[in-house]
Amino acid sequence: MSDSGAGTALDRAATMAEVGERGLLRHLRSRIPLGPGVLVGVGDDAAAVETGLLTLVTTDVLIEGVHFRREWGPANLIGRKALTVNLSDIAAMAGVPRYAVVSLSLPADTTVEFLDAVYDGLLERSAEAGVAIVGGNVACTPGPLTIDVTLLGHGDKLLRRDGAKAGDLVVVTGTLGGAAAGLNFLQGGTRLGAEGVLSDAGTWTGGAPDSLLSCLRAQLDPTPPLAFGRALSEHDIVHAAMDLSDGLSGDLLTLCHASDVSAWVDGSALPVDPCAAQLEKEGGTDGFSVALHGGEDYQLLLAVPPGAFDQLKDVAVVWDLPVTAVGEFTEGPPALSMKFGDRMKRLRPKSHEHFKDPGSRRSDPSAET
Amino acid sequence: MSDSGAGTALDRAATMAEVGERGLLRHLRSRIPLGPGVLVGVGDDAAAVETGLLTLVTTDVLIEGVHFRREWGPANLIGRKALTVNLSDIAAMAGVPRYAVVSLSLPADTTVEFLDAVYDGLLERSAEAGVAIVGGNVACTPGPLTIDVTLLGHGDKLLRRDGAKAGDLVVVTGTLGGAAAGLNFLQGGTRLGAEGVLSDAGTWTGGAPDSLLSCLRAQLDPTPPLAFGRALSEHDIVHAAMDLSDGLSGDLLTLCHASDVSAWVDGSALPVDPCAAQLEKEGGTDGFSVALHGGEDYQLLLAVPPGAFDQLKDVAVVWDLPVTAVGEFTEGPPALSMKFGDRMKRLRPKSHEHFKDPGSRRSDPSAET
Numbered sequence: 167m168s169d170s171g172a173g174t175a176l177d178r179a180a181t182m183a184e185v186g187e188r189g190l191l192r193h194l195r196s197r198i199p200l201g202p203g204v205l206v207g208v209g210d211d212a213a214a215v216e217t218g219l220l221t222l223v224t225t226d227v228l229i230e231g232v233h234f235r236r237e238w239g240p241a242n243l244i245g246r247k248a249l250t251v252n253l254s255d256i257a258a259m260a261g262v263p264r265y266a267v268v269s270l271s272l273p274a275d276t277t278v279e280f281l282d283a284v285y286d287g288l289l290e291r292s293a294e295a296g297v298a299i300v301g302g303n304v305a306c307t308p309g310p311l312t313i314d315v316t317l318l319g320h321g322d323k324l325l326r327r328d329g330a331k332a333g334d335l336v337v338v339t340g341t342l343g344g345a346a347a348g349l350n351f352l353q354g355g356t357r358l359g360a361e362g363v364l365s366d367a368g369t370w371t372g373g374a375p376d377s378l379l380s381c382l383r384a385q386l387d388p389t390p391p392l393a394f395g396r397a398l399s400e401h402d403i404v405h406a407a408m409d410l411s412d413g414l415s416g417d418l419l420t421l422c423h424a425s426d427v428s429a430w431v432d433g434s435a436l437p438v439d440p441c442a443a444q445l446e447k448e449g450g451t452d453g454f455s456v457a458l459h460g461g462e463d464y465q466l467l468l469a470v471p472p473g474a475f476d477q478l479k480d481v482a483v484v485w486d487l488p489v490t491a492v493g494e495f496t497e498g499p500p501a502l503s504m505k506f507g508d509r510m511k512r513l514r515p516k517s518h519e520h521f522k523d524p525g526s527r528r529s530d531p532s533a534e535t
Numbered sequence: 536m537s538d539s540g541a542g543t544a545l546d547r548a549a550t551m552a553e554v555g556e557r558g559l560l561r562h563l564r565s566r567i568p569l570g571p572g573v574l575v576g577v578g579d580d581a582a583a584v585e586t587g588l589l590t591l592v593t594t595d596v597l598i599e600g601v602h603f604r605r606e607w608g609p610a611n612l613i614g615r616k617a618l619t620v621n622l623s624d625i626a627a628m629a630g631v632p633r634y635a636v637v638s639l640s641l642p643a644d645t646t647v648e649f650l651d652a653v654y655d656g657l658l659e660r661s662a663e664a665g666v667a668i669v670g671g672n673v674a675c676t677p678g679p680l681t682i683d684v685t686l687l688g689h690g691d692k693l694l695r696r697d698g699a700k701a702g703d704l705v706v707v708t709g710t711l712g713g714a715a716a717g718l719n720f721l722q723g724g725t726r727l728g729a730e731g732v733l734s735d736a737g738t739w740t741g742g743a744p745d746s747l748l749s750c751l752r753a754q755l756d757p758t759p760p761l762a763f764g765r766a767l768s769e770h771d772i773v774h775a776a777m778d779l780s781d782g783l784s785g786d787l788l789t790l791c792h793a794s795d796v797s798a799w800v801d802g803s804a805l806p807v808d809p810c811a812a813q814l815e816k817e818g819g820t821d822g823f824s825v826a827l828h829g830g831e832d833y834q835l836l837l838a839v840p841p842g843a844f845d846q847l848k849d850v851a852v853v854w855d856l857p858v859t860a861v862g863e864f865t866e867g868p869p870a871l872s873m874k875f876g877d878r879m880k881r882l883r884p885k886s887h888e889h890f891k892d893p894g895s896r897r898s899d900p901s902a903e904t
Contacts, residue, residue: 220574
């Protein structure tokens with residue numbers, strides 16, 4: 167946004183403690199445009215928005231120190247990601263995102279400048295996705311900065327998690343492992359600068375900075391295939407879908423539970439992100455683990471009848487989006503197996519759980535109710 | 536709820552760190568019923584709910600240590616209030632509340648038992664209000680326990696904040712100051728027990744425990760006039776409305792700003808909560824200040840054409856709801872005056888702002904964008 171930080175005149179170095187909630191609210195309100203379909207936007211008891219007969223609603227939170235660290239990269243990317251993780255959920259239901267409310271819990275020393283940069287990202291991502299920010303909340307917290315976004319979308323033909331059938335192919339879009347590989351380097355001190363260049367190499371000693379930047383970007387500014395789920399639902403191609411936020415192994419088991427089926431994954435078929443693979447190779451490993459267990463790729467996990475896979479590829483080609491069959495759903499109680507050549511082994515998800523592993527290097531967003 | 540804490544079998548003394556996010560989510564999901572109009576409830580990427588052509592949406596947060604303390608009273612009241620503060624916003628727009636999403640940020644040592652009690656209150660209040668909980672989020676936080684609720688409602692004829700006209704009466708529903716008086720005692724160590732009785736008198740040394748209990752209840756379990764705004768909009772009686780969350784003086788100035796008018800309040804006309812008045816009297820003061828500046832009464836502030844006031848009273852009598860004309864909107868830039876007899880003085884709002892006054896005894900919910 168060229169008008170970065172524009173709004174009511176406030177000292178950009180001022181803190182929330184100095185500006186006060188009301189001053190901050192006036193400032194934020196002045197930055198938020200009234201979008202299409204918004205009858206009452208920010209500034210009343212509630213927003214009033216035009217909706218259809220079926221409305222999708224999802225919520226996801228980013229907590230500083232849990233889901234992001236502000237030193238990792240530009241602050242606007244925090245705002246972008248706070249919306250993107252919700253966009254991914256609406257897209258995975260084949261919905262069209264429409265309206266967002268943003269609830270901010272802010273430490274008293276948060277500056278106007280930092281918050282403006284976060285809002286730059288929120289507004290920029292909203293505009294890209296056709297979403298209007300219609301309201302929200304600001305509260306002071308003794309805890310970490312927290313951005314809780316609730317997103318409303320329009321739905322008609324839904325893609326649910328509970329429709330996978332034995333015999334369906336396990337299909338993923340895009341490539342996997344990029345976001346997790348990027349996170350590994352951020353945890354090691356690598357930093358993304360304001361202009362999309364490396365500001366600190368951290369533990370990074372190799373070549374291929376393009377691969378590194380690609381993975382940092384995948385972690386800090388993910389790009390889910392937002393329109394693809396909707397196209398699939400229109401063509402009635404898939405039986406079930408969900409977004410890959412917690413990692414393939416964890417999310418596939420979740421889908422199995424929702425659909426009451428089992429599944430196996432072919433270890434040789436994973437579409438490992440080539441940049442992640444290159445980074446891992448320089449570290450002496452391969453990208454297999456980050457692709458299988460790493461979260462936050464925000465790609466789609468699909469259950470596709472084998473006869474519909476070619477049609478799926480035809481739809482995906484419009485977006486230049488890779489789609490890969492990585493396994494199969496089978497009869498049986500929810501469980502995962504991994505196939506290596508002729509051998510089949512039990513596969514245990516390694517998805518991150520915050521509570522059980524507070525020291526984890528993973529930063530994947532929190533679980534959805 | 537008689538099935539307090541029912542759900543998937545979990546050790547009630549277990550902490551979030553022991554149970555893990557997924558275990559907790561399974562547990563919470565098993566407690567949440569599928570409500571009317573809910574096509575997809577908790578457990579998918581997003582919920583899918585039936586809506587009309589106009590949907591209201593609001594969000595409000597309760598943060599431990601800022602908006603509540605768990606030692607103040609039974610934990611189920613925290614859950615009730617987290618929904619009630621949002622119900623009040625939808626009601627103030629003349630809407631019908633329908634669907635809620637609940638985003639929980641939890642310290643790792645939160646027990647299943649405590650969370651179950653909070654959810655008891657959420658589910659109980661939802662059932663009372665005809666609201667279905669359709670989704671949400673659970674995340675671990677190094678900060679305080681935070682309950683962020685977003686509420687969707689159905690709207691048609693809206694009551695907005697920006698319609699007050701010079702000459703309209705300033706009208707409030709119910710009585711004022713009860714919640715703020717209750718907060719004063721909670722801050723002084725008074726505690727509400729599980730059965731609605733006093734568990735600790737704190738600084739309270741007087742008689743009239745019924746008045747004290749009434750004020751504690753007003754703070755911990757507010758009861759906004761949820762259906763009244765809707766009745767008013769159907770009769771087309773009022774020009775503007777908002778809920779009284781930050782206190783009359785602060786909220787009236789907000790309404791003046793939204794409507795670009797000025798207003799005066801008659802100091803002798805305030806409907807001081809009789810229980811608050813009695814408590815304040817025992818402390819050697821009167822209830823005037825808590826009624827004028829105290830927040831969280833969750834009553835309605837209305838702009839009413841003088842000729843419609845009798846009709847307003849006729850509607851209110853159905854709910855046995857007091858309605859009081861406390862002043863008048865006038866021409867002029869947004870500002871407040873206070874009338875004492877023949878004298879008119881400038882009135883400055885004393886509403887709480889978290890950032891500017893972190894040591895404040897007020898606990899009023901955060902400002903709305």
